[in-house]
Amino acid sequence: MTLKGKTAIITGSNSGIGFGVARELARAGADVVLNSFTDSPEDHALAAGIAAEFGVRARYIKADMSKGDECRALVDAAGGCDILVNNAGIQFVAPIEAFPAAKWDAIIAVNLSSAFHTIAAALPHMRKRGWGRVVNIASAHGLTASPYKAAYVAAKHGIVGLTKTVALETAQEPITVNAICPGYVLTPLVEAQIPDQMKTHGMSREDVIKKVMLDRQPSREFATVEQLGGTTVFLCSPAAEQITGTTISVDGGWTAL
Ligand code: NAD
Numbered sequence: 001m002t003l004k005g006k007t008a009i010i011t012g013s014n015s016g017i018g019f020g021v022a023r024e025l026a027r028a029g030a031d032v033v034l035n036s037f038t039d040s041p042e043d044h045a046l047a048a049g050i051a052a053e054f055g056v057r058a059r060y061i062k063a064d065m066s067k068g069d070e071c072r073a074l075v076d077a078a079g080g081c082d083i084l085v086n087n088a089g090i091q092f093v094a095p096i097e098a099f100p101a102a103k104w105d106a107i108i109a110v111n112l113s114s115a116f117h118t119i120a121a122a123l124p125h126m127r128k129r130g131w132g133r134v135v136n137i138a139s140a141h142g143l144t145a146s147p148y149k150a151a152y153v154a155a156k157h158g159i160v161g162l163t164k165t166v167a168l169e170t171a172q173e174p175i176t177v178n179a180i181c182p183g184y185v186l187t188p189l190v191e192a193q194i195p196d197q198m199k200t201h202g203m204s205r206e207d208v209i210k211k212v213m214l215d216r217q218p219s220r221e222f223a224t225v226e227q228l229g230g231t232t233v234f235l236c237s238p239a240a241e242q243i244t245g246t247t248i249s250v251d252g253g254w255t256a257l
Helices: 016-027 041-054 068-077 101-129 150-169 188-201 205-213 225-235
Strands: 007-010 031-036 058-062 083-086 132-137 175-182 247-250
Touching: 007 016, 016 031, 016 041, 016 083, 016 132, 016 225, 031 041, 041 058, 068 101, 083 101, 101 132, 101 150, 101 175, 132 150, 132 225, 150 175, 175 225, 188 205, 225 247
Parallel strands: 007 031, 007 083, 031 058, 083 132, 132 175, 175 247
Antiparallel strands: none
16 A cells, blocks of 8 residues: 555654654655654654655654644644654553652643644644544553553543544544554553562562563563554555544453453
8 A cells, every 4th residue: 555645744753653653654655754852863863764764755853742832833844744643652650649740741741632732733734635644542541441550541541532523523524533552562661661560569570561561461462563553554544444533452452351
């Protein structure tokens, strides 16, 4: 399938799932805009690497997804887009009574409110182009909960609701809006949770991975960034034209339990 001539913005894409999704969209022929809140030579080198590997146009644009005006400015700086992947996300793990209010605010801002701003800014461009795909990277935690992740679970449930709402608002247009709900994917975000989980549960690294993380994932395998990229490409394909307002789980059976 070819996405030649389409431009994709992927928020939070200098690492992990976002970078993997950007690579798969570029492999399918899309021009890509990478993003994070930093502005280092390494960030720009990631875009140059994608351009060289896949023969597409690739740019890196700095914007802090915790700030609504920067979310909208990212879409403007890219000149709009055909494909918007809301992927930027952060995590913090603590019992609710010890959960710092600032962490709650930051997680809601980056994991949920950023998508409100980018979608609002991108839709007029998609309408002008007569085609649009919004893919929100939610989580199995958009459909189920785990203890100690109050802000993350609330934000991810929120983005599933936002997905459904915008899908209804665009249902009679050539625009679809969906959410992908990954189970555990071994990325820097998950790596960073392991020490906290080791402390909370009093377990070794291996036991946290097997008994806590992959305990919820019946396949007992991490999902991969390539699989999430492939699912995103599918949602941009003609076969997915009537798929809108829904969630696709890539979670090794987690939400079937
Ligand atoms: P990651 O830490 O590797 O990547 C997160 C990305 O978001 C990075 O590129 C980071 O720079 C960016 N980011 C963070 N704060 C930002 C900000 N303020 N402005 C702009 N960019 C910002 O993590 P990941 O695992 O690749 O997570 C990507 C998405 O997938 C997140 O929304 C996460 O919740 C979701 N997810 C991950 C898993 C998993 O197991 N890894 C599972 C389900 C859902």
